[in-house]
Amino acid sequence: MPENIVQLKGVSKTFDETMALADMNLCIKKNEFVTLLGPSGCGKTTTLRLIGGFEQPTSGTIWFNGKDISNVPSYKRQVNTIFQRYALFSHLDVYENIAFGLRIKKLEEQTIRQKVSKMLELVNLKGFEKREVDSLSGGQQQRVAIARALVNEPEVLLLDEPLAALDLKLRREMQHELKNMQKQLGITFVFVTHDQEEALSMSDTVVVMKDGEIQQIGTPEMIYNEPANAFVAGFIGESNIIDGIMRQDRLAEFGGAQFECVDVGFERDELVDVVIRPEDLALIPVEQAKLAGVVRSVTFLGVHYEMIVDAADGTAWLVHSTHMEPVGTKVGLDLAPMDIHIMKKVSES
Amino acid sequence: MKKSSSMIPYLIWMALFIIIPMLLVVYYAFTVKTPEGITWSLDNFARFFEPIYLKVLWRSLALALGSTLICLLLGYPVAMIMAGNAFTRKNVVMLLFVIPMWMNFLLRTYAWLAILERNGFLNVLLTSLGLPRLNILYTNTAVVLGMVYNFLPFMVLPIYSVLSKIDKGVIEAAGDLGANPVQVFTRVIFPLSLPGVISGITMVFMPALTTFVISRLLGGGQFTLIGNLIEQQFLVVADWGFGSAISMVMIIFILLSMAIMSFFEGEDKEKTLW
Amino acid sequence: MVKFIKRCYVYLIFVFLYMPIVVLMAYSFNDSRSRGTWGGFTLKWYVELFQDRTIMTSLYYTLLIGVSSALIATIIGTIAAIGIHNSRGLKKKMLMNITYIPVLNPDIVTAISLMILFVFAKVRLGFLTLLLAHITFNIPYVILSVLPKLRQLNIHLYEAALDLGATPTQAFWKVIIPEIMPGIVTGMLLAFTLSIDDFVISFFTTGSGVSTLSITAYSMARRGINPKINALSTIMFVSVLVLLVIVNLRQEMEQKKERGKKNGTKKQNRSYSPEFDNL
Numbered sequence: 072m073p074e075n076i077v078q079l080k081g082v083s084k085t086f087d088e089t090m091a092l093a094d095m096n097l098c099i100k101k102n103e104f105v106t107l108l109g110p111s112g113c114g115k116t117t118t119l120r121l122i123g124g125f126e127q128p129t130s131g132t133i134w135f136n137g138k139d140i141s142n143v144p145s146y147k148r149q150v151n152t153i154f155q156r157y158a159l160f161s162h163l164d165v166y167e168n169i170a171f172g173l174r175i176k177k178l179e180e181q182t183i184r185q186k187v188s189k190m191l192e193l194v195n196l197k198g199f200e201k202r203e204v205d206s207l208s209g210g211q212q213q214r215v216a217i218a219r220a221l222v223n224e225p226e227v228l229l230l231d232e233p234l235a236a237l238d239l240k241l242r243r244e245m246q247h248e249l250k251n252m253q254k255q256l257g258i259t260f261v262f263v264t265h266d267q268e269e270a271l272s273m274s275d276t277v278v279v280m281k282d283g284e285i286q287q288i289g290t291p292e293m294i295y296n297e298p299a300n301a302f303v304a305g306f307i308g309e310s311n312i313i314d315g316i317m318r319q320d321r322l323a324e325f326g327g328a329q330f331e332c333v334d335v336g337f338e339r340d341e342l343v344d345v346v347i348r349p350e351d352l353a354l355i356p357v358e359q360a361k362l363a364g365v366v367r368s369v370t371f372l373g374v375h376y377e378m379i380v381d382a383a384d385g386t387a388w389l390v391h392s393t394h395m396e397p398v399g400t401k402v403g404l405d406l407a408p409m410d411i412h413i414m415k416k417v418s419e420s
Numbered sequence: 421m422k423k424s425s426s427m428i429p430y431l432i433w434m435a436l437f438i439i440i441p442m443l444l445v446v447y448y449a450f451t452v453k454t455p456e457g458i459t460w461s462l463d464n465f466a467r468f469f470e471p472i473y474l475k476v477l478w479r480s481l482a483l484a485l486g487s488t489l490i491c492l493l494l495g496y497p498v499a500m501i502m503a504g505n506a507f508t509r510k511n512v513v514m515l516l517f518v519i520p521m522w523m524n525f526l527l528r529t530y531a532w533l534a535i536l537e538r539n540g541f542l543n544v545l546l547t548s549l550g551l552p553r554l555n556i557l558y559t560n561t562a563v564v565l566g567m568v569y570n571f572l573p574f575m576v577l578p579i580y581s582v583l584s585k586i587d588k589g590v591i592e593a594a595g596d597l598g599a600n601p602v603q604v605f606t607r608v609i610f611p612l613s614l615p616g617v618i619s620g621i622t623m624v625f626m627p628a629l630t631t632f633v634i635s636r637l638l639g640g641g642q643f644t645l646i647g648n649l650i651e652q653q654f655l656v657v658a659d660w661g662f663g664s665a666i667s668m669v670m671i672i673f674i675l676l677s678m679a680i681m682s683f684f685e686g687e688d689k690e691k692t693l694w
Numbered sequence: 695m696v697k698f699i700k701r702c703y704v705y706l707i708f709v710f711l712y713m714p715i716v717v718l719m720a721y722s723f724n725d726s727r728s729r730g731t732w733g734g735f736t737l738k739w740y741v742e743l744f745q746d747r748t749i750m751t752s753l754y755y756t757l758l759i760g761v762s763s764a765l766i767a768t769i770i771g772t773i774a775a776i777g778i779h780n781s782r783g784l785k786k787k788m789l790m791n792i793t794y795i796p797v798l799n800p801d802i803v804t805a806i807s808l809m810i811l812f813v814f815a816k817v818r819l820g821f822l823t824l825l826l827a828h829i830t831f832n833i834p835y836v837i838l839s840v841l842p843k844l845r846q847l848n849i850h851l852y853e854a855a856l857d858l859g860a861t862p863t864q865a866f867w868k869v870i871i872p873e874i875m876p877g878i879v880t881g882m883l884l885a886f887t888l889s890i891d892d893f894v895i896s897f898f899t900t901g902s903g904v905s906t907l908s909i910t911a912y913s914m915a916r917r918g919i920n921p922k923i924n925a926l927s928t929i930m931f932v933s934v935l936v937l938l939v940i941v942n943l944r945q946e947m948e949q950k951k952e953r954g955k956k957n958g959t960k961k962q963n964r965s966y967s968p969e970f971d972n973l
Contacts, residue, residue, distance in 0.1 A: 125592050146595045158589030162611040171607075172597035223597065427781075427789075430774035430833070434792050437830040441807035442795070444814060498707050506700040513704070515942050520711045522934045526893050526908045527927045530915045531714030534721060537919070541717045569714070572707075630800035633893060637915055647802050654806050654898070664810075667803045674798065 075134075076101045076259050077122055077227060082131030084117055084283075091117040093283045094131070099227075099261060104253050106262040106270040109280035110306070115263045116231060118280075122261060123229050124148045136226070151220035152229040156236065157212045159204040165191075165215055166200035172223040190218040193252070210241050217252075227259045234269065246273055267307050271295060279303050300414050304346040311352075311389055315345035315413070323413055327384055328361040332411035344414045349377070349391040351410035360403025364388060366396050380404065448664035464665035473649070480646040483560060484628035487567035491575040491624050492617070494568070499579035499616075500609075514580075521573045529566050529637050536562055536638070558640035566634040571627060575620035582616030583609070618681050626674055646670065715931055722924035739921040740929075746922060752910040755821075756890055759906065763828035764885040770829070771836025771885075772878055776870075778837065779844040793834045804831060805898035812899065819901030827899040828889050835888060836881035843877030 077099040084092040092114045107115035120126045124145030132141045173183045191197050194214035234242045250273050253260045270277050271291040279286040287299040298304035315325030317337040325345050357363050364382035376395045380388045452461040507513045535541040536557040543553045556562050594604045632647030653663030726733025778789050812823045855865035893908035914920045
């Protein structure tokens, strides 16, 4: 069982009047690729900065390999950070940027040269030693930032939205490269992003956050297929979220009909949120369906069609399907019990 | 927007009032009036090497360098503190710092007369505390004091300007990579602030070298720096040749310093006032 | 604790900066001429100041020269800046170098060179020469204030105006000028300030009894402390203080308005800071 390398116990952080993190408890395991995911202001960057030592918790403790490091300053911690805008030293060339941490540790010149060389190879920047960092492209600067951090062989690497400034194609490439690097080097990555696709494709574990609180922790599949609440469901992928009533265990009523589903643990006639993914809805003839409506719009997205179907009760269903019906057609919607996710209603915020 | 004709008034003006006067200075510097007429000669420059004048040059250099150094030592910490987190209302602090600069330069220098003279404020304070009087006026100290007082803001502002633009992330990155606060300063902050330091040195050393008001008011009638020397040649002795020669030496000196500075600056930065 | 020491250091520097001015202000109200004793509170030096014809005349000249040289320099300088902005290559480099000459030259060199010019051309030193000198050293500062604004100018604005039917001249006055106006205003204020504050150049290029405030103060100061100068200093300081405070307040109010427009996300201020406190 891999042990916890980083732990946050009851950590809260307040800035002036705002509470950025509320009583957070988080365990990060060794060699894990963990992503903190959430909208702006949810506290993910704050969490990262607390681990890095750039902020001190208002209350609670932070543990590293079993030791309390809450009061240890950043330069004494065994973690390294990739900053959002790279924060490269513009007065040093590429070689010196990467060598910075090694020089602080007063390693021998020979050793430094070896390590820096190896790093440059790893990030595909061989030959760039003497270049000025300001003359590099965004992607290249980012790789220097990665090399600069990794050359110090940290146990944990913190990445603060490192791919945010790159164009789409480059982003995808870097996502693969980072994932491979993590597997190769066998170190723990703590990754912060607001892009849920990025999170799902790269992580071993995803931590979904909102307003300073953890909403759900799980593998990408779990988060996607079994969102814990309406927020997670709405944030990850697209969803149809509608009001419904649980008549009894495994029986939900919405859209004017009753459906078999797989969720239990609700009270009789409890008001709930019903979450259905657009790709889980199939178009069938009206006569065979419990749910029906009129197609309002059709958009061809390459991979599938995206359609909005207006039901009689006013609900606008989002449907993703490779099958298409033109605008104005009356259609029926089919769904399997497994694809109906029931969630407790949360207080609106 | 092709208004190339708009350049003409400016070009005429500059030619008349900048180029021609400078050429005249060169002319006077390199010519001597003899009984036969005007001849080209290096005599004016040769006079400069007489011991009495070399002493003036030496003294001006020493005082200017001294003041610049003091401004740097006193001013850099000020710039750092102001750019940091010690003050929340930075605008106000900046404003307070800039206000004295806006006071008339002459009156600011004059004020030190009131403080440093025998019955001035300083001595009133000292005697009331039972301490002996200090006769600072009309000494090197008074002149240096006057220079530092007048030029300190010009050292602080460029350094502050550069420091405040440093991306906070870079400082955190240095810490993240293991540098303790002292190392962060020596290896990252100070090197990055160099352009500001050089600006500051430029804006203090040049005026300090060529001032004549400060030396006249705070140094007294006999205290001669290069600026006073030039003034004398033009207004008292009427030896324009020598005066022009000294001015030319000054200009060359300044051009040299600028060349050395731009060597340190490196790349071609956009020229702005700060 | 560290913060406290840092603040104290800066406060000490402030004391150093303000002490002479405050001392002068105190003495300006001193009934006794001597600086050693306090003779009681009086306003008589202020009265004498306003009755002093020399000082009042020089104040008049100072303001007159200040305003006129600033205006003329602004006009010539703005047009020049536009011309420089539009030129390229060697021509542009040369123009920039010429512009920098008065800025980099020690003022005493500029002063004597102008004096030589006027005497050589047999022009009598007086109001005209003073004005010409002031305009000359002001123009570069106007150019240096306007050029950055021109660089920031979006060329598409001019083209958009043309596209919408404006003639080049109209486009110029209705679009370009308003956009660079802040630079023009800054340049004008800078020129005015430099003119008011100037001593060396005025000293060498004026004559016929035309004196500026700085020159008058210099002649008086050479003879020693004069309470009228103390009074003058006080008035100047207070006016500068009031002016700067007003300007600053206006700026803050405008900034608050800007912030009010952008409701919502508060961006973290990511430039420079707290790490310094660890030093």
